[in-house]
Amino acid sequence: MTTRFARRMEALKASEIREILKVTQRPEVISFAGGLPAPELFPVQALADVTQKILEEEGTRALQYSTTEGHPPLRSWIAARLAAHGGGRFTADDILVTAGSQQGLDLTGKLFLDEGDVVLCESPTYLGAISAWNVFRPRWVEVPTDDEGMVPEALEQLLGRHPNAKIVYVVPNFQNPSGRTWSLERRRSLMEVADRYDVFVIEDNPYGELRFEGTPLPSLASFDRAGRVISLGTFSKVFCPGLRVGWVAARSPLHEKLVVLKQGADLQTSTLAQMQVARYLAENDLDQDIARLIPVYRERRDAMLEALEKEMPDGVRFTRPTGGLFLWVELPVGVSARTLLDECLRHNVAFVPGGAFFPNGGHEETFRLNYSNMPVDRIREGIRRLASALDQLLLKRDNHRIDAGDVLAGGCQPPPSAL
Amino acid sequence: MTTRFARRMEALKASEIREILKVTQRPEVISFAGGLPAPELFPVQALADVTQKILEEEGTRALQYSTTEGHPPLRSWIAARLAAHGGGRFTADDILVTAGSQQGLDLTGKLFLDEGDVVLCESPTYLGAISAWNVFRPRWVEVPTDDEGMVPEALEQLLGRHPNAKIVYVVPNFQNPSGRTWSLERRRSLMEVADRYDVFVIEDNPYGELRFEGTPLPSLASFDRAGRVISLGTFSKVFCPGLRVGWVAARSPLHEKLVVLKQGADLQTSTLAQMQVARYLAENDLDQDIARLIPVYRERRDAMLEALEKEMPDGVRFTRPTGGLFLWVELPVGVSARTLLDECLRHNVAFVPGGAFFPNGGHEETFRLNYSNMPVDRIREGIRRLASALDQLLLKRDNHRIDAGDVLAGGCQPPPSAL
Numbered sequence: 031m032t033t034r035f036a037r038r039m040e041a042l043k044a045s046e047i048r049e050i051l052k053v054t055q056r057p058e059v060i061s062f063a064g065g066l067p068a069p070e071l072f073p074v075q076a077l078a079d080v081t082q083k084i085l086e087e088e089g090t091r092a093l094q095y096s097t098t099e100g101h102p103p104l105r106s107w108i109a110a111r112l113a114a115h116g117g118g119r120f121t122a123d124d125i126l127v128t129a130g131s132q133q134g135l136d137l138t139g140k141l142f143l144d145e146g147d148v149v150l151c152e153s154p155t156y157l158g159a160i161s162a163w164n165v166f167r168p169r170w171v172e173v174p175t176d177d178e179g180m181v182p183e184a185l186e187q188l189l190g191r192h193p194n195a196k197i198v199y200v201v202p203n204f205q206n207p208s209g210r211t212w213s214l215e216r217r218r219s220l221m222e223v224a225d226r227y228d229v230f231v232i233e234d235n236p237y238g239e240l241r242f243e244g245t246p247l248p249s250l251a252s253f254d255r256a257g258r259v260i261s262l263g264t265f266s267k268v269f270c271p272g273l274r275v276g277w278v279a280a281r282s283p284l285h286e287k288l289v290v291l292k293q294g295a296d297l298q299t300s301t302l303a304q305m306q307v308a309r310y311l312a313e314n315d316l317d318q319d320i321a322r323l324i325p326v327y328r329e330r331r332d333a334m335l336e337a338l339e340k341e342m343p344d345g346v347r348f349t350r351p352t353g354g355l356f357l358w359v360e361l362p363v364g365v366s367a368r369t370l371l372d373e374c375l376r377h378n379v380a381f382v383p384g385g386a387f388f389p390n391g392g393h394e395e396t397f398r399l400n401y402s403n404m405p406v407d408r409i410r411e412g413i414r415r416l417a418s419a420l421d422q423l424l425l426k427r428d429n430h431r432i433d434a435g436d437v438l439a440g441g442c443q444p445p446p447s448a449l
Numbered sequence: 450m451t452t453r454f455a456r457r458m459e460a461l462k463a464s465e466i467r468e469i470l471k472v473t474q475r476p477e478v479i480s481f482a483g484g485l486p487a488p489e490l491f492p493v494q495a496l497a498d499v500t501q502k503i504l505e506e507e508g509t510r511a512l513q514y515s516t517t518e519g520h521p522p523l524r525s526w527i528a529a530r531l532a533a534h535g536g537g538r539f540t541a542d543d544i545l546v547t548a549g550s551q552q553g554l555d556l557t558g559k560l561f562l563d564e565g566d567v568v569l570c571e572s573p574t575y576l577g578a579i580s581a582w583n584v585f586r587p588r589w590v591e592v593p594t595d596d597e598g599m600v601p602e603a604l605e606q607l608l609g610r611h612p613n614a615k616i617v618y619v620v621p622n623f624q625n626p627s628g629r630t631w632s633l634e635r636r637r638s639l640m641e642v643a644d645r646y647d648v649f650v651i652e653d654n655p656y657g658e659l660r661f662e663g664t665p666l667p668s669l670a671s672f673d674r675a676g677r678v679i680s681l682g683t684f685s686k687v688f689c690p691g692l693r694v695g696w697v698a699a700r701s702p703l704h705e706k707l708v709v710l711k712q713g714a715d716l717q718t719s720t721l722a723q724m725q726v727a728r729y730l731a732e733n734d735l736d737q738d739i740a741r742l743i744p745v746y747r748e749r750r751d752a753m754l755e756a757l758e759k760e761m762p763d764g765v766r767f768t769r770p771t772g773g774l775f776l777w778v779e780l781p782v783g784v785s786a787r788t789l790l791d792e793c794l795r796h797n798v799a800f801v802p803g804g805a806f807f808p809n810g811g812h813e814e815t816f817r818l819n820y821s822n823m824p825v826d827r828i829r830e831g832i833r834r835l836a837s838a839l840d841q842l843l844l845k846r847d848n849h850r851i852d853a854g855d856v857l858a859g860g861c862q863p864p865p866s867a868l
């Protein structure tokens with residue numbers, strides 16, 4: 031039969047990460063590929079306790095339909111948390127509870143993007159935003175970005191060239207994939223430019239609370255007077271991802287439109303999951319939880335940085351994140367991270383080639399490393415293998431061209447969904 | 450500031466049901482408006498037991514990211530259930546677990562619909578499909594529908610007139626809103642016509658297992674040889690809606706495309722919720738649960754039909770569903786269900802005017818009644834009030850024009866999300 035899909039399906043392909051992660055399901059593989067938090071730190075027992083209480087005391091309510099906007103105590107908690115942590119002045123009425131912050135991307139894409147509309151983003155940018163928004167067929171304009179954030183002069187120049195640009199999308203804290211954090215000055219500049227060019231800003235902040243050192247910086251939303259910042263958040267990295275609870279904070283009239291879109295998309299987020307998160311937060315101290323996560327992730331980041339410094343050949347550069355889950359590596363010019371990945375998979379080490387994080391392609395010499403999901407000794411061993419694979423590759427390159435393998439082919443189990 | 454939303458937002462408005470349901474949050478209101486199952490029948494204790502076991506035995510796995518496709522034991526269970534109940538020959542590999550069947554509508558809309566594409570639907574059709582798909586700006590073509598289902602000659606004629614129609618959308622069992630069930634002959638005919646015109650069929654079956662009498666009929670998918678039927682299902686009506694677990698069954702290549710779209714939309718459905726449903730199904734007997742639901746819902750339907758027969762004035766017609774949650778009422782020509790609703794709300798009775806279920810408007814003399822969420826005595830009292838409001842309205846109509854009230858205005862709590 032003829033398959034007549036929507037035009038949006040032409041450009042859509044399975045995430046490259048998904049294909050890589052299938053391979054990393056094998057236990058012998060040291061994977062720096064996923065974006066998974068460390069499951070040994072999930073507060074399983076405390077969650078079991080509050081779940082039992084919810085089902086005993088208000089079970090029928092927890093299993094029934096509830097509102098599209100979200101569970102009121104959870105919406106209040108989120109608004110208060112944002113206010114207390116420089117996240118912007120949102121009230122509970124501005125909060126829409128979503129199925130993770132990934133759904134916030136889908137809903138904001140639906141709200142703003144017609145075919146051909148310009149999205150300005152960091153270069154590189156979060157792969158999940160690319161996959162959420164490509165269904166709306168936007169035009170991606172990558173803004174030159176350095177260790178301090180987007181370069182404001184470049185942003186202004188590009189906004190001048192694209193005066194109808196709809197949104198600027200940024201991950202200002204411990205960005206996925208680069209691990210970079212925007213300076214205070216760049217945050218302020220971005221909002222000044224956004225005001226001047228009257229463009230919406232989508233601020234995605236899944237990792238902001240996972241700061242290993244230094245002082246937290248105020249969000250873009252905290253500089254927002256016009257109601258142009260839509261702030262996406264999630265419990266996936268500070269609590270657990272399996273419940274799929276996140277939020278979109280946005281003022282009127284954006285909030286009301288997003289609620290209508292959410293109702294069409296899935297009616298509401300799980301009543302029970304929202305009540306679980308709300309009650310967990312009421313009866314436990316999230317700050318204490320985060321204080322337990324941070325030394326573990328910091329130690330893993332340290333181990334990875336030390337190993338990279340020790341093992342990597344000359345000409346390899348990498349970022350030094352002060353929080354979050356990822357760091358970013360640039361190989362010497364002309365060395366392909368995809369070829370390196372093929373080589374590495376033969377040694378049972380995996381990562382994500384950086385090309386996937388550039389919506390307009392290129393940058394094949396870059397890759398992303400995750401350090402949150404592996405213990406320190408596996409991180410050291412993995413970087414050792416990675417360096418040895420790279421050494422071999424550089425050696426071979428000096429002799430003849432590599433015959434790229436097809437290690438990724440073959441029937442493996444589906445991988446975890448994290449991007 | 451200028452608000453520059455996507456064009457799709459122009460036509461989008463908040464669901465009328467949401468506005469009505471806000472009013473019905475008041476406890477004194479007898480509501481036939483929502484589509485809520487009876488919460489007193491949820492298996493709360495059994496779910497609490499399996500949840501405790503999951504968190505004890507495999508808690509870290511339950512709270513971690515998992516695959517976009519869904520929890521493997523749940524996918525297998527769904528495929529086996531469909532096979533055993535005339536639901537079509539799908540394998541576990543064809544099942545994508547979704548956030549309720551509402552998400553199945555969003556994903557299939559994304560898969561098929563470009564702006565202006567023709568969707569053929571029953572007349573009336575499910576409001577949730579209208580709200581899910583209107584964001585893709587399709588052209589709705591309502592196919593004349595009687596008590597046996599879509600009229601095949603009318604469908605064929607409309608397909609001849611719209612040879613590029615993308616999908617036919619149907620709810621063959623105890624349809625929302627009409628309560629009607631398609632005959633076997635009409636099911637077979639639809640699939641013959643769909644094969645002849647090479648069109649995809651989306652079969653939405655949330656209520657099929659809630660049959661009060663008579664013999665279950667095979668699904669459209671069971672007649673499908675070409676892989677053109679996409680089958681949507683949910684645990685919301687036979688188990689509970691609060692966990693938001695449903696599915697899309699579709700063969701390759703549709704399944705793979707839907708997985709990519711699901712990943713962009715929300716990565717995956719809650720790992721814990723999927724494990725809860727799977728383990729509940731493994732350790733309990735869903736057929737026994739359904740056997741407990743049916744007499745309760747049957748009794749409520751009977752009470753509503755008896756009350757309608759007794760109380761309604763001449764010229765009012767209503768359907769006699771053999772299962773599901775809804776029945777459908779047609780008022781005498783020229784009487785507006787919206788005006789009747791205003792009158793009814795003054796007497797604390799609510800329902801949904803039928804116009805909302807016709808994507809191209811009209812049919813203001815119809816309305817939908819839900820009987821699953823109210824005990825029998827409240828049903829009798831509610832229909833009495835409704836009939837008395839209608840009597841008053843008919844009396845007034847004979848004298849002068851009604852001054853339509855604005856009972857719906859004002860700041861009430863957000864309503865449950867069910868459509």
